[in-house]
Amino acid sequence: MARPSQIRPQLDALLRSHHEPHAWTLEELRQALARLGIHSNFSSIFRSARQAVDQGQWQPVMLGDGKTRFEWSGHHHDHLFCQSCGTLEAVPCKLAQSLHHRMEQQTGYRIHSHSMVWEGTCPRCVRKRSCRKPALPTHKTDLC
Numbered sequence: 492m493a494r495p496s497q498i499r500p501q502l503d504a505l506l507r508s509h510h511e512p513h514a515w516t517l518e519e520l521r522q523a524l525a526r527l528g529i530h531s532n533f534s535s536i537f538r539s540a541r542q543a544v545d546q547g548q549w550q551p552v553m554l555g556d557g558k559t560r561f562e563w564s565g566h567h568h569d570h571l572f573c574q575s576c577g578t579l580e581a582v583p584c585k586l587a588q589s590l591h592h593r594m595e596q597q598t599g600y601r602i603h604s605h606s607m608v609w610e611g612t613c614p615r616c617v618r619k620r621s622c623r624k625p626a627l628p629t630h631k632t633d634l635c
Contacts, residue, residue: 498524498531499539506549506563513579514552514560514570554579554608567604573613582609 505523506515515523517536524531540561543549552560554572560579568581586605595602612620 498529498535499543501527501529502536502539503543503548503563506561513581514562516558516560520561550606552579552606552608555610569607569609571609571611571613573616574610575612575616578613578615580613 501524502520505520517533517540520536520540521531521533524536540549544551544561548564549561550564552562552570554560554570567584569584571580571582572578584607586607591602591605594600
């Protein structure tokens with residue numbers, strides 16, 4: 492039997508906290524532990540994450556950027572992801588329970604959960620873009 496991780500309780504506390512980031516990459520978890528004075532390595536954090544997901548305590552969040560993020564399982568929600576700055580926000584799930592039931596009836600699947608990520612541009616990045624002055628063309632070909 493594997494011995495219990497010495498860092499797992501600290502990792503659980505980070506994921507349970509309501510501080511940013513909302514969903515943590517393995518590297519962000521390692522850096523957060525280092526700020527707390529706790530030495531860890533990537534493989535220990537990876538093993539803890541895999542075990543926590545297998546036990547249903549953590550939930551993976553996939554954003555399509557090749558990095559798996561993790562958050563504490565519990566209250567179900569969806570996410571808003573800014574493709575410009577990388578901000579990730581939790582938002583209430585808008586899929587009704589009846590839709591879950593209909594999907595099961597139509598497909599024959601027994602649905603345990605779903606994950607939805609809405610991608611776009613956050614208000615701060617939208618404001619940044621609207622405040623930029625367009626660059627003046629330097630060559631005649633830049634006018635096309």
